[in-house]
Amino acid sequence: MTKVDCLECRECGKEYPPEIRNTCEACFGPLEVKYDHGEIDTSREAIEDGPHSIARYVDLLPVENEESFSEVDLGTGFNKLLEADNLASELGIDELYILNDSVNPSFSFKDRVTAVAVARALDFDVDAVGCASTGNLASSVAAHAAKAGLPAYIFLPDSIEKSKITQTLAYDPEIVPVHGNYDDANRLATEVADEHGWGFVNINLRPYYTEGSSTMAFEAAEQLGWEAPDHVIHPMAAGASLLSVQRGFRRMEEAGLIDDGDVRMSGCQPDVLPIAQAVRNDEAVVPVQDYETLAHSLAIGSPADGFYAKEAILDSGGYAADPSDDEIIEGIKLLARTEGVFTEPAGGTTIAGLKQLVEEGHVEEDETVVVNITGNGLKADATLQNYLDVPESIEARLEEFENRGAKQEAEELEAR
Numbered sequence: 001m002t003k004v005d006c007l008e009c010r011e012c013g014k015e016y017p018p019e020i021r022n023t024c025e026a027c028f029g030p031l032e033v034k035y036d037h038g039e040i041d042t043s044r045e046a047i048e049d050g051p052h053s054i055a056r057y058v059d060l061l062p063v064e065n066e067e068s069f070s071e072v073d074l075g076t077g078f079n080k081l082l083e084a085d086n087l088a089s090e091l092g093i094d095e096l097y098i099l100n101d102s103v104n105p106s107f108s109f110k111d112r113v114t115a116v117a118v119a120r121a122l123d124f125d126v127d128a129v130g131c132a133s134t135g136n137l138a139s140s141v142a143a144h145a146a147k148a149g150l151p152a153y154i155f156l157p158d159s160i161e162k163s164k165i166t167q168t169l170a171y172d173p174e175i176v177p178v179h180g181n182y183d184d185a186n187r188l189a190t191e192v193a194d195e196h197g198w199g200f201v202n203i204n205l206r207p208y209y210t211e212g213s214s215t216m217a218f219e220a221a222e223q224l225g226w227e228a229p230d231h232v233i234h235p236m237a238a239g240a241s242l243l244s245v246q247r248g249f250r251r252m253e254e255a256g257l258i259d260d261g262d263v264r265m266s267g268c269q270p271d272v273l274p275i276a277q278a279v280r281n282d283e284a285v286v287p288v289q290d291y292e293t294l295a296h297s298l299a300i301g302s303p304a305d306g307f308y309a310k311e312a313i314l315d316s317g318g319y320a321a322d323p324s325d326d327e328i329i330e331g332i333k334l335l336a337r338t339e340g341v342f343t344e345p346a347g348g349t350t351i352a353g354l355k356q357l358v359e360e361g362h363v364e365e366d367e368t369v370v371v372n373i374t375g376n377g378l379k380a381d382a383t384l385q386n387y388l389d390v391p392e393s394i395e396a397r398l399e400e401f402e403n404r405g406a407k408q409e410a411e412e413l414e415a416r
Contacts, residue, residue: 113212217248239309268353279320321353
C-alpha cells in the first residue's frame with residue numbers, strides 16, 4: 001500500500017503499519033492514517049471525470065485495492081450542495097449551503113465512513129464486519145456488508161425504538177441488543193471484535209472509517225469551485241467526523257486541489273452531552289453517564305474524540321452550540337419549512353445549532369457557510385410524530401373549508 005504511510009498515534013506520535021488497529025499500545029492514544037503525499041497522484045480534472053459518488057475521491061482515501069471499493073460502493077455521496085437562500089434570509093446571513101446526506105443509499109452520512117471501512121475490511125480479508133450503533137451506522141454497515149457478501153454483527157443499546165432499526169433488520173444482519181446505553185454496547189462489541197478478529201468499522205477499523213467523513217470536505221470544496229468555505233457547521237457525537245472534515249480541507253490543500261484549507265469549524269450537540277458544553281464553558285470534556293436526548297444518533301456520553309474535537313473547534317476560531325430537544329424539533333421544522341429538506345434530529349441539532357450560533361454572534365454575516373445535514377427525517381418518524389400535530393378533519397363542503405381559517409385563528413387567540 002503506497003499512499004498510506006502508516007498509522008500514527010495522535011498523542012505520542014508512535015507509528016504502526018497500516019493494519020487492523022485503533023489504539024496505541026504505548027500510551028493508549030487514538031491512531032489516525034498518515035499519508036505519503038508524494039504517492040498521491042490526482043487532479044481536479046481526474047476527480048471531475050470520476051464516478052458520481054465518493055469513489056471519485058478514491059485516490060485520497062485509505063483503500064489499498066480500488067476493486068474492493070467498487071465492490072461495496074452503493075453510490076454514496078457527491079450530493080448536491082444546496083444553496084439555502086430562504087434559510088439564510090431568515091437567519092440574516094449572506095451565503096449558506098446545505099450538504100444534504102439525507103439522500104445517501106441508507107439515508108445518512110454513515111454510508112461515507114462505512115464504505116471506506118468495509119472496503120478496507122475486504123483488503124484485510126476479514127471473515128465478518130460489525131459495529132456498535134445507535135441506529136444510522138447499523139443500517140449502513142448492514143447494507144454494505146450485504147453488498148460485500150460478509151456477515152454483519154450489529155450491537156445496539158436495547159433502548160433503541162424498533163422503528164429506528166427497521167431498515168437495519170431488512171438487510172438481515174446479526175442484531176445484538178445490549179442492556180444499557182451506547183457505551184455499554186460499544187464495550188461489548190470491542191471485546192467481540194478482539195476475540196474473533198472481525199473488522200468492526202467504528203472500533204478496530206476506526207482509523208480508516210473516520211477518513212470517510214473527509215469526503216464531505218472534498219465535495220463542498222469541489223462544488224464551491226475548488227474553494228473551501230469560510231465556516232462549516234457540523235453535528236457531534238464522538239467528535240471524529242468533525243475532525244475528519246477539517247482534515248479533508250487541509251489534505252486538499254496539501255494535494256494542490258485548493259489554495260487554502262483553513263476553515264472555521266463549529267460543532268453542534270444536544271445540551272446534555274459533553275463536547276459542546278466543554279467548548280462553551282472552556283472546560284475539560286467530562287463524560288456523562290445519565291443522559292436523555294431525542295437525537296439518538298448523537299447520544300454518546302463518553303466521546304472518544306471529544307478532547308480533540310474541542311481543541312480543533314477552538315483552534316480554528318469556531319464555537320459550539322448546545323440546543324435543547326425542543327429547539328432540535330424546531331430546527332427540523334425550520335429546515336423543512338424554508339428549504340424543503342426533511343432531516344432527523346441530528347440534522348435538527350445542526351440547524352438549531354446554526355440558529356443559536358448566528359444569534360450569539362459566532363457566524364459572521366458575510367461568511368460562506370456550509371451546514372452538514374447528516375440524516376433523513378424518515379429515520380426518526382416515530383419520534384417526530386410526538387411533536388407534530390395533524391389538524392382536525394372537516395366535512396367535504398366548501399363552507400367548511402372557508403370557515404376553517406377563522407376557526408383556527410379563534411383557537412390560536414384562545415390558546416394565548
